[in-house]
Each structure stands twice: as C-alpha cells, then as structure tokens.
Amino acid sequence: MLITNIKGLVGVHPKEKLLLRGQELADLPVLENAWILLEDGLIKDFGTMDSLSETIKSQYATHDKHSAEGRYVFPSWCDSHTHIVFAAPREEEFALKIAGKSYEEIAAAGGGILNSARKLQDASEDELFESASARLRDMIRQGTGAVEIKSGYGLSVASELKMLRVILRLKQAFPIPIKATLLAAHAYPQAYKNDHAGYIRLITEELLPAVAKENLADYMDVFCEQGFFSISETDELLSAAAQYGLKPKIHANQLSVSGGVQIGVQHHAVSVDHLEETDGSVLACLSSSDTIATLLPSCSFYLGIPFANARGLVNANAIVALATDYNPGSTPSGNMNFVVSLGCIKLKLQPQEAINACTLNGAAAMELSHEIGSIAIGKRANLFITRPMPSLAFLPYSFGQTQVETVILNGEIYHG
Numbered sequence: 001m002l003i004t005n006i007k008g009l010v011g012v013h014p015k016e017k018l019l020l021r022g023q024e025l026a027d028l029p030v031l032e033n034a035w036i037l038l039e040d041g042l043i044k045d046f047g048t049m050d051s052l053s054e055t056i057k058s059q060y061a062t063h064d065k066h067s068a069e070g071r072y073v074f075p076s077w078c079d080s081h082t083h084i085v086f087a088a089p090r091e092e093e094f095a096l097k098i099a100g101k102s103y104e105e106i107a108a109a110g111g112g113i114l115n116s117a118r119k120l121q122d123a124s125e126d127e128l129f130e131s132a133s134a135r136l137r138d139m140i141r142q143g144t145g146a147v148e149i150k151s152g153y154g155l156s157v158a159s160e161l162k163m164l165r166v167i168l169r170l171k172q173a174f175p176i177p178i179k180a181t182l183l184a185a186h187a188y189p190q191a192y193k194n195d196h197a198g199y200i201r202l203i204t205e206e207l208l209p210a211v212a213k214e215n216l217a218d219y220m221d222v223f224c225e226q227g228f229f230s231i232s233e234t235d236e237l238l239s240a241a242a243q244y245g246l247k248p249k250i251h252a253n254q255l256s257v258s259g260g261v262q263i264g265v266q267h268h269a270v271s272v273d274h275l276e277e278t279d280g281s282v283l284a285c286l287s288s289s290d291t292i293a294t295l296l297p298s299c300s301f302y303l304g305i306p307f308a309n310a311r312g313l314v315n316a317n318a319i320v321a322l323a324t325d326y327n328p329g330s331t332p333s334g335n336m337n338f339v340v341s342l343g344c345i346k347l348k349l350q351p352q353e354a355i356n357a358c359t360l361n362g363a364a365a366m367e368l369s370h371e372i373g374s375i376a377i378g379k380r381a382n383l384f385i386t387r388p389m390p391s392l393a394f395l396p397y398s399f400g401q402t403q404v405e406t407v408i409l410n411g412e413i414y415h416g
C-alpha cells in the first residue's frame with residue numbers, strides 16, 4: 001500500500017531510538033508533505049513527496065494507493081496497561097462514586113475487585129473471550145495497535161488460568177501484538193482475607209508453575225498498596241515470579257505513597273504504573289532508572305484522585321509513558337485519544353510529549369519498541385490516518401472526538 005500527500009507523517013524517530021527519557025519526550029519528528037510505502041505487513045520506505053519516484057507510483061494500482069491530503073499519519077497507539085478481560089461492567093458502583101463514596105470505601109464494602117472476581121467466576125472462557133474481543137475491537141477502531149492485558153479478576157488458580165487463556169486466545173485472534181500479565185496479586189480473595197501467607201503460597205507454589213507450564217504470561221504485576229499487598233509481600237511475589245522468567249510491572253502509588261516504586265525498581269520492573277501519589281524520593285528513584293513510569297490519567301479523571309506529577313518525572317529525567325488502565329472499576333474507557341488529551345490538559349504535557357508517551361514509550365513499556373511505536377523502515381505497519389486536521393495539536397485539543405479516520409494494521413486497512 002502506498003499513502004501519498006500526507007500532511008504530516010508523525011513520529012519518524014531513528015529506528016535505533018527505542019525510548020525517550022526526560023526532555024527527549026518533546027522530540028517528535030514530523031515529516032511534512034510525505035508518502036509512506038507498506039509492504040509485507042511492514043514499513044518499507046517513506047519520504048517527502050518530492051522524493052517519490054515514478055517507479056514506485058506506477059507500481060501501485062489505484063486500490064492500493066491512498067491520498068491522505070490534509071491528514072496526518074500516526075504510528076498506532078501502544079496501550080501498555082489494561083484489564084479488558086472482565087465478566088461485567090460495574091455501573092452500580094458509578095452511582096456510589098457520584099454520591100461521594102471513595103474507591104477504598106467501595107472496595108471495603110465488597111465492591112471493587114472482589115465484585116469483579118465474583119462475576120468472573122461464573123463466566124465461561126468463551127463468554128469472556130467474546131466480551132473482551134468486543135472491547136479490543138473498539139480500542140483498535142480508536143487507533144490502538146498494541147496492547148498489554150492483565151489477569152487479576154480470577155483470584156483462584158482456576159479462574160486466573162481461565163483469564164490468561166482468554167488473553168492467549170486474543171493474542172491468536174487479533175492482528176496486533178498483545179502482552180499478557182499475571183495479576184493474581186490484585187486483591188486478597190474472601191477465603192484468604194485472614195490468611196495472606198496462604199494466598200501468597202497459592203500464587204507462588206501452584207499458580208506460577210501452572211502459568212509457566214502453559215507459557216501464559218509475559219509479566220507479573222502486584223497491586224502494592226495499603227489494604228492490598230505490602231512491600232514485603234510484593235518483594236516475595238516478585239522474587240518467585242523471577243524464577244519463572246516473569247519480569248515485574250507494578251501497580252504503585254495509586255492511593256498512597258506505598259514504596260511500590262522503590263520495590264519495583266529494585267526488581268528491575270519494566271514499568272511502575274499509576275503514580276498518582278508521588279514525593280521527591282519517587283522522582284529520585286526513577287530519575288536514573290530504566291524502569292518506565294506509566295501514568296494513567298483516565299483513572300484519575302474517573303476516580304477524582306490526583307493526577308500524576310508528569311512534569312516532575314520528565315524534569316527528573318524519568319521515562320514517562322501513558323496508557324488507559326481500561327477496567328470496569330477505576331477506568332471504564334479504552335480510548336487512547338482521550339488519554340492524549342488528558343496528558344496535555346491535566347498532566348501538562350505538550351502535545352508532542354503526550355503523543356510520544358502514547359506511542360514509542362508505550363511500546364517500550366511492553367518491550368515492543370523494536371517492532372512498533374514509531375515510523376521507521378522495517379517496523380510493523382500499524383498506523384492510523386486522521387481526518388483532515390489543521391495541526392498536530394488539534395488531536396488532543398479536540399478532546400472527546402475521534403480524529404482517527406482509517407486504521408491500518410500490518411499494512412492493511414482494518415475493517416473489524
């Protein structure tokens with residue numbers, strides 16, 4: 001496929017650039033008046049219109065040639081933090097939240113993660129696959145071209161395995177890269193409410209070996225938070241996961257400064273996610289670390305909790321990514337366009353920074369930036385063409401409306 005007359009080809013980073021640290025986040029190379037050639041599912045070449053040879057033009061039949069006049073071409077959004085396998089939404093908690101109940105109060109009253117775990121227990125693998133597929137199709141239509149998906153609503157060996165098998169089926173059925181994360185340490189199930197050591201033993205002695213045997217997960221996540229998993233419990237779980245080759249991705253500092261960032265960095269976590277609550281020690285810890293700070297502004301928006309200190313992290317030379325956190329409790333939205341807008345409006349990132357955080361750094365947070373997240377020759381041809389837009393900044397500026405007009409996955413238009 002040949003796309004010509006592109007107003008701006010966004011994110012033409014050098015191929016060897018695999019992540020953007022600190023102030024580099026503002027570097028978003030855009031090629032104006034450009035063309036791009038996609039072949040065999042990959043980006044074959046690109047350049048400015050004056051460099052497009054007659055030979056290339058004549059090779060492409062009309063149906064394989066698209067003019068993107070007035071439009072921008074972006075690399076697909078890379079959403080590195082989601083929980084899209086769940087049995088049912090939780091609108092009943094929405095009303096409670098509006099009436100003033102906090103996330104912690106709802107969880108303590110038997111809502112929250114345990115509510116989703118109860119609902120998931122009775123759902124079949126097929127039902128979960130169908131509903132997660134519908135969510136994923138919606139996300140793809142909104143421009144997402146790579147995604148990480150967590151378990152964590154099973155909270156028993158059988159149900160966690162059921163969730164991970166659903167994620168495996170999604171990997172096989174969808175034309176985008178998908179990473180799977182074991183999040184059994186999401187909450188203590190009712191039966192282990194007073195036996196934390198017993199649940200940790202269940203995870204380390206039964207679940208992890210079973211997950212490894214079927215090769216069902218790429219990462220291990222822990223909700224390290226007051227009332228959920230403590231620092232020493234997180235430490236024990238991450239050490240056990242490492243023995244099975246699972247690297248950490250931590251839910252850290254969502255509700256309090258929990259020490260989750262430090263324990264994650266100590267275990268060489270790929271990312272520490274949330275960080276709505278930060279202090280100087282968190283910034284210092286991430287400033288020289290390869291662990292990515294993944295911020296989830298849609299969660300702050302929905303729960304009414306603080307927005308992460310994105311500027312502080314960028315100024316401290318940390319690596320900042322943005323993701324949706326799509327889940328039924330704290331973020332019932334998988335729209336990365338809204339994340340880019342919130343990244344600008346609430347996290348005070350410039351449009352170039354927010355776009356990089358949702359593409360190349362999002363890919364890095366899934367260890368996929370060698371393959372996706374920017375426009376470079378040889379990378380996977382997952383991208384989208386916008387509607388006509390006056391400028392790049394129009395995308396985050398026009399929040400709540402999608403500017404994504406055509407989605408291309410592996411070099412082909414997505415009609416799903």
Ligand SMILES: N=CN[C@@H](CCC(=O)O)C(=O)O
Pocket residue numbers: 083112113116223251254299325327328329330331
């Ligand atoms: N905080 C932990 N996990 C999810 C919320 C899960 C839920 O409420 O169902 C999150 O990332 O926000």
Ligand SMILES: [Zn+2]
Pocket residue numbers: 081082083251325327
């Ligand atoms: Zn989450």
